[in-house]
Amino acid sequence: MRSIQNRPALAVIVALAALVFGGASLSGVTTLATAPSAAAATPAGAGQTYTIATDTTFAPFEFRDSSGELTGIDIDIMESIAEDQGFEVEWQSLGFNAALQAVQSGQADGVIAGMGITDERREIFDFSEPYFTGTLTLAVNEGDEGEITGFESLEGKTLAVKTGSLSEEEAKANQEEFGFELLPLDQTTTMVESVKSGNADALMDDYPIIAYGVEQGSGLVTVGEQIPTGDYGFAVNKGDNAELLAMFDAGLAELQASGEYDEIVNRYLGGEGEDDGVDRSTFWGLLVTSFPALMSGLGNTLLVTAISFALAMVLGLLFGFMKITRNPVLRGIAVTFISIFRGTPILVWAFFFYFGLPQLIGTNVNIWVAGVLTLTLNGAAYIAEIVRGAVQSVDPGQMEASRSLGLGYGKSMQRVVLPQAFKMMTPSLINQLVIMLKDSSLLLAIGFAELLYQAQQIYAANFRVTEVLLIVAVIYFVAITLLTQLANYVDRKVNK
Amino acid sequence: MTQTTPPPADPPAADSTGTRILVELENVNKHFGSFQALTDINLTIPERQVAIVLGPSGSGKSTLCRTINRLETIDPGGTIRIDGKPLPDEGKALARLRADVGMVFQSFNLFAHKSILENVTLGPIKVKGVKKAQAEKDAMGLLERVGVAQQARKMPAQLSGGQQQRVAIARALAMKPKVLLFDEPTSALDPEMVQEVLDVMVQLAREGMTMVVVTHEMGFARKAGDRVLFMDEGKVLEDTDPESFFTRPQHPRAKDFLGKILTH
Numbered sequence: 065m066r067s068i069q070n071r072p073a074l075a076v077i078v079a080l081a082a083l084v085f086g087g088a089s090l091s092g093v094t095t096l097a098t099a100p101s102a103a104a105a106t107p108a109g110a111g112q113t114y115t116i117a118t119d120t121t122f123a124p125f126e127f128r129d130s131s132g133e134l135t136g137i138d139i140d141i142m143e144s145i146a147e148d149q150g151f152e153v154e155w156q157s158l159g160f161n162a163a164l165q166a167v168q169s170g171q172a173d174g175v176i177a178g179m180g181i182t183d184e185r186r187e188i189f190d191f192s193e194p195y196f197t198g199t200l201t202l203a204v205n206e207g208d209e210g211e212i213t214g215f216e217s218l219e220g221k222t223l224a225v226k227t228g229s230l231s232e233e234e235a236k237a238n239q240e241e242f243g244f245e246l247l248p249l250d251q252t253t254t255m256v257e258s259v260k261s262g263n264a265d266a267l268m269d270d271y272p273i274i275a276y277g278v279e280q281g282s283g284l285v286t287v288g289e290q291i292p293t294g295d296y297g298f299a300v301n302k303g304d305n306a307e308l309l310a311m312f313d314a315g316l317a318e319l320q321a322s323g324e325y326d327e328i329v330n331r332y333l334g335g336e337g338e339d340d341g342v343d344r345s346t347f348w349g350l351l352v353t354s355f356p357a358l359m360s361g362l363g364n365t366l367l368v369t370a371i372s373f374a375l376a377m378v379l380g381l382l383f384g385f386m387k388i389t390r391n392p393v394l395r396g397i398a399v400t401f402i403s404i405f406r407g408t409p410i411l412v413w414a415f416f417f418y419f420g421l422p423q424l425i426g427t428n429v430n431i432w433v434a435g436v437l438t439l440t441l442n443g444a445a446y447i448a449e450i451v452r453g454a455v456q457s458v459d460p461g462q463m464e465a466s467r468s469l470g471l472g473y474g475k476s477m478q479r480v481v482l483p484q485a486f487k488m489m490t491p492s493l494i495n496q497l498v499i500m501l502k503d504s505s506l507l508l509a510i511g512f513a514e515l516l517y518q519a520q521q522i523y524a525a526n527f528r529v530t531e532v533l534l535i536v537a538v539i540y541f542v543a544i545t546l547l548t549q550l551a552n553y554v555d556r557k558v559n560k
Numbered sequence: 561m562t563q564t565t566p567p568p569a570d571p572p573a574a575d576s577t578g579t580r581i582l583v584e585l586e587n588v589n590k591h592f593g594s595f596q597a598l599t600d601i602n603l604t605i606p607e608r609q610v611a612i613v614l615g616p617s618g619s620g621k622s623t624l625c626r627t628i629n630r631l632e633t634i635d636p637g638g639t640i641r642i643d644g645k646p647l648p649d650e651g652k653a654l655a656r657l658r659a660d661v662g663m664v665f666q667s668f669n670l671f672a673h674k675s676i677l678e679n680v681t682l683g684p685i686k687v688k689g690v691k692k693a694q695a696e697k698d699a700m701g702l703l704e705r706v707g708v709a710q711q712a713r714k715m716p717a718q719l720s721g722g723q724q725q726r727v728a729i730a731r732a733l734a735m736k737p738k739v740l741l742f743d744e745p746t747s748a749l750d751p752e753m754v755q756e757v758l759d760v761m762v763q764l765a766r767e768g769m770t771m772v773v774v775t776h777e778m779g780f781a782r783k784a785g786d787r788v789l790f791m792d793e794g795k796v797l798e799d800t801d802p803e804s805f806f807t808r809p810q811h812p813r814a815k816d817f818l819g820k821i822l823t824h
Contacts, residue, residue, distance in 0.1 A: 465669035465728075468629050469683035469735060470659030472652065479686060483673045 110150035114308055116142060117156045117163035117172035120511075123525030124276035124332035125178035125296075126157070128357065137272070138176045140328045141195060142298070145315030151308075159511075167301050174300045174308055178272075181297040190302050192312045194295030196329075200231050201271040201291075203284040205259060212266055214288035218244040224255040224264035230293050231268040256282055256527035275333040280526030281345030350531055354522045361518030362539055368432070368514065369501045372439035376500070377493075379440065380447025387452045398448065405445035410506050414438045418510040435507045443500050450496065454489035455481060487559040494551040498544050515539060579606040581644070582739050582770050583628060588638040590623055590794075597623045598634070599794040605739070605772060610765045612781040612802065613774045615791035616817055621774040624791065625743045628772065629661040630654060643738055659687050662732030666744040668724040670716035670731070676703065677712040680731045687735070695734075702730040706760050722753030726760055733764075740764070742773040778821065782806060790814045 118138060121127045126136040134155055146153045156163070156172055164179075166172040168188065180198060181191045202223075204212045212218060215238045225232040227248040235246055247264045249255045252273055258264045260283055267274075271290050278284055298312050319325040386398035405413075417434035458481045466476035508517035519536040523529045583605040590598035597620050605611050613621045626632040628640060630647050640647045642661060648654045670679050680699035684690040690698070703709040706726035711719055719727065725745055732740055742761065746754045758780045765771060765784040775781065781788060781802050788805040790798035790813075797811045809815045 459667075459669070459672075461665055461667055461669035462671060464631050465663070465665060465671070465731075466682075467655070468631065468658055468661070468663035469731070470655050470687040471683070472655045473650070475686060479682065480671050480673075487673065 110311075111152075113152040113154055114146075114173040114305075115154045115156055115171070117158050117166040117175045117177070119160045119163060119177040120157050121521050121524055122160070122178050124272055124279075127525050128521065137196070137328060137332050138178060140331070141316070141319065141325070142176050144319055144324055144328065145312055148315045148318050149311040151311060167299065170301065170304075173305050174298060174312075176298045178296055179299060180294045182294070185299070188302055189299035190304075190306070190309055191297035191299050192309055193316060194297050195316055195325075196272075196296040198293045198296060199271040199290035200234055200268055200293055201274055201286045202266050202268050202288045203256075203259070203274045203278070203286050204266045206283055206285050208265070209285050209287050212287055215242045215244075218242050218266060220244065221265040222247050222263070224249055224258050224267040226250065226252065226255065226269055229269075231270075234291060235268055252277075253524060253527055253529055256284060257529055259284060272333060276525065277527040279333065280528065281350065282527035284527075347531055350526070350528055351535060354519075354532065354535065357518045357522060358515060358535065358539060361513060361515035362543060364512070365501065365504050365514040366543070368435050368439065368507065368512070369497070369504050372436050372443060372504075373497055373500055375436065375440040376443030376447050379444035381451055383444060383448035384451025384455065387448060388455060402445045402448050405441050406449075410438060410442050410503055411509055413441065414507055414510050431510060431512050434510060435504070435512045438507065439500055439504060442503070443496060446496055446499075447493065450489050450492045451485070454485040454492070457488060458484045490551075490555045490559055494548060494555070497551065498548060501544060501547065502540070581605070582607050582642065583772065584639075584641040584644075585628075586639040586641075588624075588627060588640060589635040590620075590627060590632060591635055597794050598627070601638075601796060603789070603796065603799075605770065607738075607770055608768045609786045610769075610771045610773065610784055611787045611789055612785040613772065613789045613791060614776075614781065614805075614817070619791040620794040621791050622743050623794075625663075625741050625772060625774050628739070628741055629658050629663055631663070655687070659683070659735050660738045662735060662737035662740040664725070664728050664732055664740065664742045664745050666747050668716070668721070668728045668748070670724055670727055672716055674715075675712070676708065676714055676716065676719070676727050679716065679727060680734050683731065683735045699730070699734060702733050703727070705733075706730045707756070720753060721749045722756045725749065725753075725757045729757075729760055729764075739770045739772065742771065742775065744774050744776070746775065746777060776821070778806070790817070792817070 118126045118134075122136075124136055125138040126134060129135045134157055139155070142153055156166060158166055160177055160179075163172070163175045163177050167175045175189075178196075179185070181194060185191070202212070202214065212221070219242055222245040223235055224247045225235045227250045232246070232248055235244075239246060247258065249258060252269055255264070255267045255269060256277065259267050266287075267284075270293075271286070274282075274284065274286055278286060298309070300306075300309050316325070319328075383398040383401055386394040387402070389395055414434065417437045418429060418431065421434070422429050455477075462480050462484065463476055466480040467473070471479065504514055505516040507514055508520060511517070515536060519532050523532040526532075581604045583603070585601050585603040588598055588601040588603075589596065601624065613624060615621050623632055627634050628642075630640075634640065642657055645657060647657060670676075671682065674682065677696060677699055680702060681690075681692065681695040684695040684698065685692055700709055700712060703712055706729055708719070708723050708726050708730070711723060711727075716724055716727070729740075729745075745761070746757050749757065754777070758777060761771070761773070761780065762784045773780075773785070785802045788798065788800055788802050789796050790805065790809075790811065792813045798805060798809065798814050800810075805814070806818065809818055
């Protein structure tokens with residue numbers, strides 16, 4: 065069952081943003097992946113293109129596969145129905161709350177996002193027939209399935225549940241009768257890890273999520289009987305797009321009759337897997353399937369770092385010089401800039417530029433702009449200090465000798481002081497570059513698709529946290545080592 | 561008189577005998593905070609003169625030397641003229657005038673990131689707009705003259721102190737200055753390298769270069785100096801010829817100073 069509690073990452077971001085900026089509303093959280101396109105006009109019938117909003121990652125209902133393509137049960141069902149009924153689908157992968165808002169505001173025609181049919185939501189949306197029945201399941205470590213078979217075998221044991229969700233309610237209702245301990249946690253990933261590490265003996269969570277994780281090699285198995293929780297439906301804005309809703313219902317009935325519906329669900333939950341001959345449960349399988357997504361993340365990491373570092377160099381040089389001029393106004397500006405950006409965490413600025421700034425200027429800020437601004441301004445503050453230190457460490461006699469030859473201050477700086485200062489500051493600048501590359505991982509908090517973000521997306525779906533993080537650590541290490549080698553090589557060539 | 565381009569408004573200063581005055585200090589005072597480093601300096605240095613500035617450490621000799629090309633500013637009210645032209649404030653005019661006043665530092669101050677040849681050609685190329693080939697040819701001539709032409713392609717750090725200081729002299733000469741200032745040019749050298757630098761300076765003096773030399777080398781002062789300025793506590797206490805100074809010092813401080821350095 066979808067609720068805000070099921071999306072702790074998003075909830076934490078929104079809460080943080082709200083904390084930092086007071087008025088941050090959910091409307092700040094938009095366009096995590098795709099920019100909303102203009103709403104399609106929607107006269108009745110086939111041949112039409114409909115804009116369908118969905119979540120970014122809610123495996124196995126919607127997530128991005130190793131090649132970055134949107135996939136999942138919702139996606140496959142919707143596209144099969146579209147094919148059957150003869151209409152076109154244009155996807156908007158927005159995030160759960162943003163997807164709902166897109167439909168309400170008319171920017172999208174419908175939403176399919178593992179969305180539970182509730183009375184509250186019926187006030188705002190018209191729902192299709194249920195296309196999936198949500199259930200809760202117990203899961204234990206592989207090998208424990210003989211010992212733990214249901215609530216009845218949990219006496220004296222610890223059960224991990226998701227804070228504030230139906231799994232916690234359900235477990236609490238049975239706690240007294242069967243005598244187990246509860247361990248409420250806020251993320252499925254954490255719950256899986258605590259079972260794998262032995263901090264909990266079993267967990268209870270939404271069946272599809274856990275089943276998909278099992279499929280992906282999470283190391284758990286589901287046990288006991290599933291407990292039904294509610295139905296998932298496709299939704300349109302109340303009173304709108306009735307023909308789309310009708311086509312969905314008709315198409316769904318066709319899929320269920322033809323057996324294609326079962327095929328789709330089994331593809332994600334039934335142990336069949338993507339038919340690419342790779343066994344995902346092994347480390348090698350994980351590496352092969354996750355590598356394309358991680359490489360695209362690495363590409364973004366390197367690109368955002370490169371752009372930010374180049375801009376930070378320009379700004380850092382500027383502020384570094386301003387700090388050593390005799391002009392008190394320029395010096396004051398530089399000192400203020402440096403102390404502000406050295407004295408505040410990067411994350412605060414990332415949230416500010418992505419969530420806060422749009423509300424001040426009244427228009428969305430592109431995530432690349434927000435990311436580059438964040439890293440650039442932070443890096444510039446440190447580079448300014450590096451520049452100042454290096455320039456001041458050049459023997460004043462060098463400047464005096466140059467000026468007594470008749471070179472002006474600017475030319476003396478340019479020809480005599482700076483070349484020597486650059487030589488001295490190069491190791492610190494390389495260090496700063498490495499720090500910036502690592503700091504770029506903080507941008508995952510605003511949904512910037514860099515390396516660690518991609519890793520999170522992967523283990524949020526398959527729960528293989530340790531292995532994925534190990535792979536990511538190695539990628540970072542190799543990238544930084546190569547970058548350092550390259551920088552040292554350039555340093556030797558230029559500053560010999 | 562060898563002047564080729566007389567400035568229109570400011571004819572070169574000359575003393576009563578008609579000799580051109582290259583350096584003129586009038587009411588020069590200098591404070592560092594509340595400490596007065598120079599007090600009421602009035603001084604003229606004519607063309608071709610070698611003026612030796614002597615005095616105990618802290619007497620203001622180096623400060624005096626550095627005010628002449630405005631590495632130190634002076635207190636308001638005083639004036640320094642180079643070849644008749646007052647030293648301008650910061651800016652292009654100052655840079656131009658500085659090119660006329662060469663400076664040789666105690667610690668050489670060769671540009672550490674440039675080769676010996678580049679050290680010498682930087683000024684002519686960047687300030688005077690001399691073509692690189694011509695500047696290098698001239699530089700090699702100067703390096704030959706100070707005896708370090710063999711080292712032209714090396715970096716400063718690869719040279720001995722004496723060699724570096726001779727390069728610094730060549731670098732100053734490359735600008736064809738009217739006056740050369742020496743701020744304790746041999747004080748940072750190992751004893752065996754002092755002479756090679758002094759030899760170059762003696763040669764320059766003989767060729768008629770106008771020089772102001774802050775030094776402790778009494779031998780050089782006697783051999784090459786035309787005039788001795790003895791300073792203490794920021795004042796010029798004696799201003800005479802070397803022979804008179806060394807044989808008949810007038811001021812008690814001067815006697816005391818000579819007593820200390822000649823007995824050891």
